[in-house]
Amino acid sequence: MQHLKFFALGAEHRERCFLAANRVGKTEGVGAYETTLHLTGRYPDWWEGRRFSTAITAWAAGDTSQTTRDILQEKLLGPKAEIGIGMIPGDAIVRTTPKPGVPDAVETIYVKHVSGGTSELTLKNYEQQRVSFQGTARHVIWLDEECDMGIYTECLLRTMTVNGLILCTFTPLLGLSDVVRYFLDMKATES
DSSP: OOHHHHHOOOOOOOOEEEOOOSSSSSSIIIHHHHHHHHOOOOOOOTSSSSOOOOEEEEEEESSSSSHHIIIIIHHHOOOGGTTTOOOOOOGGGEEEEEEEEEEEEEEEEEEETTTTTEEEEEEGGGGGGGGGGGGOOOOEEEESOOOHHHHHHHHHHHTTTTTTTEEEEEOOOSSSSSHHHHHHHHHHHHO
């Protein structure tokens, strides 16, 4: 039920955080699922959240290069030997590019959008620091696991000019951090 509520809130809210316990489907059932819908434009009939009618540019980011490869990449594409059985349908994957210096890691995934265009998803990580999140506009940014406030603010800036979305999916393992307080304060002002 919380997953559906989270998706629906995307129709009105640019920033959303699925703050929850481990093993409740944050990564696969929320982040990978919604990101895939936006990349492909293949929304289910019941979808009440934001829809993109054209191809998008997106980022998905995790803690490290290795965890991004082992978790996000695998959820989105499937295991390295079976690319195309993950959340992104195999028939929608146009191509991938390798991530330099990280064995078996993908840096960019190109995905067919129903509009006829090609969406682009770049896999990033927090080890790259805030500066690597500068520069270009993005329609969707999915932050899996908690980042620092500098990275979060930079991502928010990347979505501003295109009225993009930020999806955060994490368990607050860092306690009452700046990012957690930001979302709790936002919720308090909505009440």
